[in-house]
Amino acid sequence: MDETLFYVFGIALVLSAVGLSAIGLRSESFPPSGAAVAGLIAYFAILVGGTATFAVLNARDDQRKRNAEQAEAAATQPAPSGATTTGSTTTKPAPTGKATTLKLAAEPNAIAYDTTQLSGTAGQVTIDFDNPSALTHDVCLEAPTGAEIGCSDTISQGTASLAENLKPGKYTFFCSVDSHRQAGMEGTLTVK
Numbered sequence: 001m002d003e004t005l006f007y008v009f010g011i012a013l014v015l016s017a018v019g020l021s022a023i024g025l026r027s028e029s030f031p032p033s034g035a036a037v038a039g040l041i042a043y044f045a046i047l048v049g050g051t052a053t054f055a056v057l058n059a060r061d062d063q064r065k066r067n068a069e070q071a072e073a074a075a076t077q078p079a080p081s082g083a084t085t086t087g088s089t090t091t092k093p094a095p096t097g098k099a100t101t102l103k104l105a106a107e108p109n110a111i112a113y114d115t116t117q118l119s120g121t122a123g124q125v126t127i128d129f130d131n132p133s134a135l136t137h138d139v140c141l142e143a144p145t146g147a148e149i150g151c152s153d154t155i156s157q158g159t160a161s162l163a164e165n166l167k168p169g170k171y172t173f174f175c176s177v178d179s180h181r182q183a184g185m186e187g188t189l190t191v192k
């Protein structure tokens with residue numbers, strides 16, 4: 001919206017008011033006739049209406065401009081301490097640390113794993129389990145509290161994996177098939 005129109009109407013209104021009062025003060029027969037009064041009222045109504053209309057349009061225009069500027073500022077800002085940053089940090093469920101992938105295999109000719117010690121870092125820990133034996137095995141995880149966290153698929157002559165989100169602590173990994181755990185298929189997974 002062109003602001004000059006608003007000022008033209010405003011200035012015309014002020015000049016007319018000043019001129020009219022000057023005429024009114026000098027002329028004793030003012031206002032001269034009913035038709036002139038009606039004309040003057042219409043003239044002022046148009047000026048006032050025009051000024052008010054342009055004032056409203058200008059205000060609306062300014063508001064739109066301000067909204068656009070704010071939107072632009074919000075979009076271009078890198079948000080160093082804004083709501084976006086705090087939002088993303090709070091919604092991320094994983095604790096600190098990178099994803100760890102550990103390898104574990106079963107012995108081909110014994111009821112045993114190839115190791116009794118595994119270690120990883122806190123966060124997503126994946127155990128890639130390889131079982132070359134014809135005997136079925138799996139790998140399960142037990143929390144430091146003794147609660148079972150999960151198990152991989154039970155497999156023979158194949159691979160399976162178990163992925164869990166782990167906090168630091170000493171976990172136990174074991175085979176849940178038959179009495180393999182009692183036979184020695186278990187070990188400690190240390191998460192730092």
Ligand SMILES: [Cu+2]
Nearest residue numbers: 137175177180
């Ligand atoms: Cu087993």
